Amino acid sequence: MEGIIWLVVPCYKEEEVLPVTQNRLKLIMEDLIERKKISKKSRICFVNDGSSDNTWPIIKGLCEQSKLFTGINLAHNKGHQNALLAGLMTAKDYADAAISLDADLQDDVSVIEQFIDRFYEGKDIVYGVRSARDTDTGFKKHTAHIFYKLMNKLGAETLEDHADYRLMSKRALEGLSEYKEVNLFLRGIVPMIGFETDIVYYERHERFAGESKYPLKKMLSFAIDGITSCSVKPIRLITGLGFFLFFISIAFLIYFLIIYIMGRTVAGWTTVVVSLWGIGGLVLLGLGVIGEYVGKIYMEVKERPRFIIEGFIYNKKQRVKQAFDPYEETEDDKQENRKGIVKR
Ligand code: UDP
Ligand code: MG
8 A cells, every 4th residue: 555645835925836837747746646655545735825916816726737736824923933834734634754854845846756665664754954054155154054053952852953844744744733832833742742753854946936935034033932932041041150150249248258368358348249140049059940930830731742752562463653654544445344244
């Protein structure tokens, strides 16, 4: 049995690129279906992220033309991450695996088959990692590198040079659906899910038409969002600083007392300086302690899953469920079997 693969493509004001994109993706999918690599129930799913231009009418037209296409229309512009999630959460109910990619085809679509091969080998998550950054300017190359380093230092563990080009199996998607948070940073959450993963390298091209919807300002806020939604390490830094200042104040206290006893200070100076450092350190320390609790509350309200079970062996005869099980009975198979019984 061939796997049902969905391509999930978020689109925001992409009327210029969609006609070319749909054609390339369609050719790839039709070829894979013809070679019996994937099921003919596979789909290309365009998610319109509340665009005000012709994006949705184009998607609707495509869906009327061919059943290979499906479309999701978001009522409002919610940003790339949310549009992607909407597509993936829909795909999880129909597909064995979903591959997310950008509408501008900056991600090299010729590696789609490699993603699928790794999936058939039993990998649940396959990350697309760009092998070269030749198309980027020196500035973007450096800022991107610093960005990943900083992110990892601050507790948001991400894979360097991996954007949102990845394959996720049905059960990985089900794992993802357990993460209920509103501030979504998929690159940080997906590695938390676990399961067996793999990497496919690809070259990232330049956008062939239209313009980027991610200018520097949006990129920065995306980075801050990523750090703050994945970890409470920044709060911990404040606690650390509070401790540090508090200890310095004690050291100063001792030092000032010594020179006071030695009679080398102006009257009143010791009291002022010691209380300044002492109170400053205490305030920061107090803030940090409160911050620790706020951080805990923050993590609690996210209601993240406490565990995701990968395998469960109950009986020796039972097989451990794989990412893709070609012998598994699907809902359709079950229905057909049922029909068979009725006929007889
Ligand atoms: N996108 C979206 N909603 C937005 C912004 C972007 O769905 O609010 C989509 C966009 O259509 C594209 C993908 O996200 O398919 C990546 O956007 P873009 O190419 O502009 O970003 P860049 O590649 O420059 O980082
Ligand atoms: Mg792009």
